[in-house]
Amino acid sequence: MATYLDFEKKIKIIQEDMISAQVRHDEDTVEFLEKKLDKEVGKIYGNLSDFQKLQLARHVDRPYALDYINLMMRDKYEIHGDRHFRNDQAIICYMGYIGDEKVVVIGEQKGRGTKNKLKRNFGMPHPEGYRKALRAAKLAEKFNLPLLMLVDTPGAYPGIGAEERNQSEAIARNLLELAELDTPTISVVIGEGGSGGALAIGVADRFAMMRYSVFSVISPEGCSAILWNDPKKVETATEAMKITSSDLKELELIDDIIDEPLIGAHRDREGAAEAIKSYFLQEVAKLKEMSSEERMQQRYDKLIKPGAFQEVETKE
Numbered sequence: 001m002a003t004y005l006d007f008e009k010k011i012k013i014i015q016e017d018m019i020s021a022q023v024r025h026d027e028d029t030v031e032f033l034e035k036k037l038d039k040e041v042g043k044i045y046g047n048l049s050d051f052q053k054l055q056l057a058r059h060v061d062r063p064y065a066l067d068y069i070n071l072m073m074r075d076k077y078e079i080h081g082d083r084h085f086r087n088d089q090a091i092i093c094y095m096g097y098i099g100d101e102k103v104v105v106i107g108e109q110k111g112r113g114t115k116n117k118l119k120r121n122f123g124m125p126h127p128e129g130y131r132k133a134l135r136a137a138k139l140a141e142k143f144n145l146p147l148l149m150l151v152d153t154p155g156a157y158p159g160i161g162a163e164e165r166n167q168s169e170a171i172a173r174n175l176l177e178l179a180e181l182d183t184p185t186i187s188v189v190i191g192e193g194g195s196g197g198a199l200a201i202g203v204a205d206r207f208a209m210m211r212y213s214v215f216s217v218i219s220p221e222g223c224s225a226i227l228w229n230d231p232k233k234v235e236t237a238t239e240a241m242k243i244t245s246s247d248l249k250e251l252e253l254i255d256d257i258i259d260e261p262l263i264g265a266h267r268d269r270e271g272a273a274e275a276i277k278s279y280f281l282q283e284v285a286k287l288k289e290m291s292s293e294e295r296m297q298q299r300y301d302k303l304i305k306p307g308a309f310q311e312v313e314t315k316e
Contacts, residue, residue, distance in 0.1 A: 065107025088129030107150035127170035156197035
């Protein structure tokens with residue numbers, strides 16, 4: 001059963017009316033309601049606030065990494081474990097085909113329902129998850145396969161066990177190794193990109209965000225609690241933090257925004273998967289036209305660009 005947010009109530013009513021009309025085989029009413037729906041979708045989704053975009057990024061019906069992998073890939077084979085400790089199921093790795101391109105895909109998986117959420121640790125990877133991701137990335141490099149990374153996590157798991165197994169080192173190691181990886185790499189934020197847990201699979205030749213995804217150093221809830229000691233100021237924090245795809249594109253912190261369906265990936269999974277697939281294949285083709293040296297230099301220039309400054313001489 002579909003879940004609707006507060007600002008989607010009018011859409012829910014129209015869609016329910018459409019279902020009733022379809023059951024009655026009332027084609028004229030269905031056609032009228034379809035036009036009404038398109039108009040309402042344009043009106044609502046064309047004027048979303050940053051907080052509403054955050055709600056969409058976390059929507060329970062929004063596709064997760066495994067949903068996209070199943071929709072985009074064929075002849076896929078899952079890669080398990082980090083060969084040191086265990087198989088962290090908050091990180092999933094697959095080898096297979098996207099279109100005619102043989103690829104490796106790494107994703108952060110949240111899970112649905114209590115059982116799967118616990119199995120996937122709510123999409124919060126342990127250090128062994130990031131080490132598994134690095135093993136898959138190195139496999140892609142070894143066979144010169146393009147690498148696609150799907151980011152969707154509230155953050156790396158902060159538990160005692162994760163710290164004992166060196167969570168910070170695992171993330172830092174991924175940042176270093178992915179920056180030097182000699183194969184075309186593309187990373188896409190498909191939902192929620194939280195802090196270092198997202199950065200650990202976010203270093204790539206192309207870093208993109210889906211239209212209704214967010215990327216931040218801390219959750220808006222955490223920010224509001226720290227700055228105002230009031231978790232209720234989440235909406236104010238969301239507006240101030242500039243965490244939406246349009247904000248980060250304007251700040252030149254991401255390369256591209258992937259235009260998922262206007263009504264959202266949670267209402268059109270196939271359309272969203274096709275958008276990611278098209279973007280990936282298009283960018284891989286561009287990267288393959290470049291030499292390894294050109295690609296690595298471009299990646300280096302992009303990574304050192306944030307935080308650049310100029311000293312301005314002032315007259316005394």
